[in-house]
Amino acid sequence: MLKISNLKARVEEKDILKGLDLDIKAGEVHAIMGPNGAGKSTLGYVLSGREGYEVTEGSMVMDGQDLSELSTEDRAKAGLFLAFQYPVEIPGVSNMEFLKASVDAVREYRGQDALDPMSFMKLAREKSKAVNLDQNFLKRGVNEGFSGGEKKRNELMQMMLLEPKVAILDETDSGLDIDALQVVAEGVNKLRSPDRAIIVVTHYQRLLDYIVPDYVHVLADGKIVKSGGKELALELEEKGYSWLEGEAK
Amino acid sequence: MSEHVSTILESASKNTSLPWLSAFRKNSMTRLQAGHWPAKKAEHWVHSPLSRIDNAFGQTVIDTDEPAELAHIEIADLGAIRMVFVDGIFDEEGSTLPENGWVEIVPFSQANDNQQLVIKTHLGQALELAENRQNHIFADINGALIEDGLLVHIAKNTLFSQPIHVVYQSTGNSSSVQNQSRLLVVLDTGAEATVIEHFVSAQNDDTNTLSNNVTELIVGDNANLNHYRLSIEEQGMVHIGAVHAYLSADSNLNSFVLNLGSWFKRTDFTIQHTASGSHSELAGMYLPHGEEHVDLRTFVEHRVPHCTSNEVIRGILDDQSKAVFNGRIHIHPQAQKTEANLSNKNLLLNQGAEVYTKPELEIYADDVRCSHGATVSQIQNEALYYMQTRGIPRKEAEIMLSYGFINELVANLKLEPLQAYLQPMLARLFTKDSSLLRHIG
Numbered sequence: 303m304l305k306i307s308n309l310k311a312r313v314e315e316k317d318i319l320k321g322l323d324l325d326i327k328a329g330e331v332h333a334i335m336g337p338n339g340a341g342k343s344t345l346g347y348v349l350s351g352r353e354g355y356e357v358t359e360g361s362m363v364m365d366g367q368d369l370s371e372l373s374t375e376d377r378a379k380a381g382l383f384l385a386f387q388y389p390v391e392i393p394g395v396s397n398m399e400f401l402k403a404s405v406d407a408v409r410e411y412r413g414q415d416a417l418d419p420m421s422f423m424k425l426a427r428e429k430s431k432a433v434n435l436d437q438n439f440l441k442r443g444v445n446e447g448f449s450g451g452e453k454k455r456n457e458l459m460q461m462m463l464l465e466p467k468v469a470i471l472d473e474t475d476s477g478l479d480i481d482a483l484q485v486v487a488e489g490v491n492k493l494r495s496p497d498r499a500i501i502v503v504t505h506y507q508r509l510l511d512y513i514v515p516d517y518v519h520v521l522a523d524g525k526i527v528k529s530g531g532k533e534l535a536l537e538l539e540e541k542g543y544s545w546l547e548g549e550a551k
Numbered sequence: 552m553s554e555h556v557s558t559i560l561e562s563a564s565k566n567t568s569l570p571w572l573s574a575f576r577k578n579s580m581t582r583l584q585a586g587h588w589p590a591k592k593a594e595h596w597v598h599s600p601l602s603r604i605d606n607a608f609g610q611t612v613i614d615t616d617e618p619a620e621l622a623h624i625e626i627a628d629l630g631a632i633r634m635v636f637v638d639g640i641f642d643e644e645g646s647t648l649p650e651n652g653w654v655e656i657v658p659f660s661q662a663n664d665n666q667q668l669v670i671k672t673h674l675g676q677a678l679e680l681a682e683n684r685q686n687h688i689f690a691d692i693n694g695a696l697i698e699d700g701l702l703v704h705i706a707k708n709t710l711f712s713q714p715i716h717v718v719y720q721s722t723g724n725s726s727s728v729q730n731q732s733r734l735l736v737v738l739d740t741g742a743e744a745t746v747i748e749h750f751v752s753a754q755n756d757d758t759n760t761l762s763n764n765v766t767e768l769i770v771g772d773n774a775n776l777n778h779y780r781l782s783i784e785e786q787g788m789v790h791i792g793a794v795h796a797y798l799s800a801d802s803n804l805n806s807f808v809l810n811l812g813s814w815f816k817r818t819d820f821t822i823q824h825t826a827s828g829s830h831s832e833l834a835g836m837y838l839p840h841g842e843e844h845v846d847l848r849t850f851v852e853h854r855v856p857h858c859t860s861n862e863v864i865r866g867i868l869d870d871q872s873k874a875v876f877n878g879r880i881h882i883h884p885q886a887q888k889t890e891a892n893l894s895n896k897n898l899l900l901n902q903g904a905e906v907y908t909k910p911e912l913e914i915y916a917d918d919v920r921c922s923h924g925a926t927v928s929q930i931q932n933e934a935l936y937y938m939q940t941r942g943i944p945r946k947e948a949e950i951m952l953s954y955g956f957i958n959e960l961v962a963n964l965k966l967e968p969l970q971a972y973l974q975p976m977l978a979r980l981f982t983k984d985s986s987l988l989r990h991i992g
Contacts, residue, residue: 378942394955403990404941
């Protein structure tokens with residue numbers, strides 16, 4: 303579903319990704335862990351085509367499509383979803399307007415009919431209930447006045463509405479208490495599907511008790527330096543990351 | 552003395568309309584003689600394109616046989632009393648006069664003795680308290696030249712719910728000395744009313760059409776005034792306007808100002824809190840395009856304790872347009888427990904756009920709560936990117952973000968028909984492509 307080969311990328315003249323390889327099949331959940339500054343968030347930005355992030359070498363192919371040929375919005379329409387670590391607040395645009403514009407764009411791309419306002423309203427209410435967000439938030443600005451946990455749940459709701467092929471969850475657990483964590487994890491687990499690949503980027507092993515990955519990778523110094531099963535996460539929690547620096551060389 | 556002032560005084564001396572206002576007119580002329588024509592070094596004209604004013608004033612007489620085609624200006628479902636003035640002259644045919652006697656909505660030219668007394672009592676009342684009174688030269692030009700005006704007088708304890716829609720149309724066929732308009736709103740104790748001022752002009756590329764307006768809002772004890780000022784003139788106009796509000800004890804003023812269009816648009820808005828318990832809300836927006844220049848200067852004065860004021864002003868500038876905002880708050884030493892807030896945010900959509908914003912707080916009382924803020928920003932790249940990662944095309948996202956900047960002010964409008972009238976008009980300012988607007992509002 304997602305094949306990344308020798309991906310090299312830089313931002314502001316600084317090389318962050320230095321030859322990253324990753325092969326994720328549909329139906330799988332992969333965890334990416336690593337020390338801070340390794341490039342975990344950068345991977346998501348590069349995959350989504352964020353301005354300022356330049357691919358210097360390598361390729362990224364999603365479900366047979368070369369992502370580098372598509373604009374950010376087209377990558378999203380094609381099925382790429384990135385759940386941000388710190389979602390931005392947009393006071394002037396309501397959650398409702400934003401979600402509808404997003405869903406309409408993706409549905410149009412897929413050849414589906416646009417939802418009429420009533421149907422969409424119903425769908426939005428249903429999904430906000432599923433993530434425990436009070437419906438009233440739909441009238442407020444995007445992420446306006448939201449706590450960290452509420453923002454993460456809004457990200458999850460968007461993922462539910464857009465039904466992506468590849469979802470990258472960037473530090474979805476950071477800053478959450480155990481209750482919020484469980485709500486988010488439950489939501490993500492419900493979205494597992496044979497047609498979908500999920501990448502969970504995390505700094506803490508704890509999340510992986512709830513979203514059990516098929517594979518765990520360690521991203522250090524711009525590359526995947528080690529891959530393994532879910533036990534690798536436990537090993538990392540015990541030993542930290544420094545023991546890998548030897549292995550990377 | 553400037554040559555324009557001499558021309559004006561000459562016209563004023565020949566003005567025989569409203570003889571019962573001759574004393575007021577003479578006073579205006581005296582002030583005018585001592586006044587200063589806009590000059591570069593004057594702080595209250597700083598950043599103004601003075602040539603645009605001078606050129607507009609240079610147009611003295613228009614010679615045309617063609618009567619201008621007047622658009623019918625109406626806000627659907629408003630059910631308002633409509634009073635129309637064309638180039639400063641009352642248009643009886645185009646107006647709908649009120650049916651009952653609880654309110655007096657009458658042009659100066661048709662005022663009876665009692666109404667003349669009301670006018671004479673209150674005309675200039677708010678204006679006279681304005682700080683640096685000598686700077687308000689255009690108010691004196693207006694005072695010297697007016698041939699007509701409108702009085703809206705709501706009697707004691709009358710809660711008049713029907714909106715009063717005052718339409719000022721400029722045809723472009725009048726000279727600079729002619730197009731003067733004046734509105735005097737007087738709310739007696741406990742009265743309530745809704746007044747909408749609406750400035751429009753004929754489609755005109757001629758950048759020499761000038762209109763000069765002075766509006767005074769006298770809000771009595773415990774009275775409530777909802778005031779809207781829509782300045783939606785075409786690109787060719789030079790509009791100089793002022794609103795001076797006088798707030799009595801426990802009164803409320805809720806004002807909304809929209810400035811679109813115009814080659815040069817200058818609005819002075821002063822609010823005098825003269826007695827305790829009064830509250831003012833001023834929401835405003837300016838959206839210049841092309842090479843338009845819009846200038847908004849507000850002044851809120853807290854002379855007494857226990858008054859509150861809140862000002863929220865938003866600007867969106869496109870192309871090479873310019874905006875100037877000066878928001879001044881003056882709190883007197885005895886004005887304890889004042890609460891005054893001012894926020895001005897500006898969005899620049901283009902490299903060539905420029906805004907000068909200056910909030911000013913002068914506080915002499917020590918037990919007050921004040922805040923002020925001014926920002927200038929461009930569309931946040933982070934917000935744009937976020938929307939794109941959700942599949943929203945860049946162009947559509949830009950428009951949603953731009954419109955979003957003023958959406959809050961429009962969404963808060965209490966008059967639904969007005970909101971329905973303005974929303975599409977404002978949305979179309981950002982794009983003519985309706986497919987990019989379908990998710991807004």
